[in-house]
Amino acid sequence: MTALEIRDLVKTYPVRNAFGRVSGEVRAVDGVSFTIPAGGVYGLAGESGSGKSTIARMIMGLTAPDSGDILIDGVSILGQRERALVQMVFQNPGASLNPRRTVGQSILVPLAAHGFAGDRRGRIGDLLDMVHLPRNFADRYPHELSGGQKQRVAIARALAVSPRLLVLDEPTSALDVSVQARVIDLLEELGRQLGLTYLFISHDLSLMRNFAQTVGILYLGKIVETGPVAQVFQDPQHDYTRLLLASVPVISAEEAAMRPVIPLINGEMPTAEELMALRAGLNAKEPAR
Numbered sequence: 001m002t003a004l005e006i007r008d009l010v011k012t013y014p015v016r017n018a019f020g021r022v023s024g025e026v027r028a029v030d031g032v033s034f035t036i037p038a039g040g041v042y043g044l045a046g047e048s049g050s051g052k053s054t055i056a057r058m059i060m061g062l063t064a065p066d067s068g069d070i071l072i073d074g075v076s077i078l079g080q081r082e083r084a085l086v087q088m089v090f091q092n093p094g095a096s097l098n099p100r101r102t103v104g105q106s107i108l109v110p111l112a113a114h115g116f117a118g119d120r121r122g123r124i125g126d127l128l129d130m131v132h133l134p135r136n137f138a139d140r141y142p143h144e145l146s147g148g149q150k151q152r153v154a155i156a157r158a159l160a161v162s163p164r165l166l167v168l169d170e171p172t173s174a175l176d177v178s179v180q181a182r183v184i185d186l187l188e189e190l191g192r193q194l195g196l197t198y199l200f201i202s203h204d205l206s207l208m209r210n211f212a213q214t215v216g217i218l219y220l221g222k223i224v225e226t227g228p229v230a231q232v233f234q235d236p237q238h239d240y241t242r243l244l245l246a247s248v249p250v251i252s253a254e255e256a257a258m259r260p261v262i263p264l265i266n267g268e269m270p271t272a273e274e275l276m277a278l279r280a281g282l283n284a285k286e287p288a289r
């Protein structure tokens with residue numbers, strides 16, 4: 001059973017010159033398709049600017065695609081205003097929680113918006129239990145919480161309306177490394193308990209390797225490589241994937257030996273054109289390592 005299906009999604013943004021005139025367009029998302037089976041974790045990886053957040057925003061209904069379709073359980077959600085089935089956890093828990101609201105008030109917002117009729121206080125307590133925070137955290141303010149605790153609150157808030165799919169846009173990149181792993185553990189546990197489907201967006205391939213089952217590598221708005229995580233990481237087919245993998249910290253000597261050699265150009269990631277030129281054996285610029 002497919003929980004989420006993305007079909008040939010396209011989104012362009014106008015590019016303006018110094019005078020504010022439209023001088024061209026950037027294809028932020030350029031024909032992206034993928035599916036996530038129910039209960040699966042699909043990882044979307046790519047450098048900053050590759051189009052990851054634009055895809056997330058389109059799934060959440062915050063940005064309209066130019067073309068393409070987004071289906072949940074086989075039904076297009078593009079025209080729907082009500083999207084309780086999909087919730088999102090953002091990168092920066094500090095910014096996504098209102099500093100003037102208590103934790104309980106923040107979690108209440110989606111409950112009230114979706115007309116939750118039961119015992120709200122009890123539901124908030126249950127949600128805090130689920131993310132392993134004390135129930136009395138409902139009365140605390142964000143500034144009283146650590147980064148990891150704030151992100152747990154953001155996860156509780158996302159779960160408030162019982163979504164089927166969670167879009168996680170760099171959910172741990174604002175957190176300390178030691179805290180990141182515990183948040184990922186929590187997400188795995190909740191995924192199993194609640195049968196959640198995840199779209200996990202990250203530029204951190206070591207986290208991706210631990211959490212996702214299938215990975216799509218996004219480059220300049222296109223998925224250039226996709227497959228089971230182990231396969232893509234062991235035997236990357238695309239130069240850009242090798243480049244991303246080359247920046248992953250290596251843990252063992254075996255991994256170090258497997259690490260591919262990437263032609264950086266003046267210490268920087270080559271553009272698509274430069275990569276093509278390199279592949280064709282034409283040295284566009286002098287490769288420097």
Ligand SMILES: Nc1ncnc2c1ncn2[C@@H]1O[C@H](COP(=O)(O)OP(=O)(O)O)[C@@H](O)[C@H]1O
Binds near residue numbers: 053
């Ligand atoms: N609202 C916008 N207006 C214009 N350009 C945008 C807007 N949002 C994103 N872009 C551009 O779209 C591309 C993809 O951005 P984004 O989806 O944020 O990438 P990522 O999340 O992978 O860093 C970038 O070139 C970015 O500058």
Ligand SMILES: [Mg+2]
Binds near residue numbers: 054
């Ligand atoms: Mg982003």
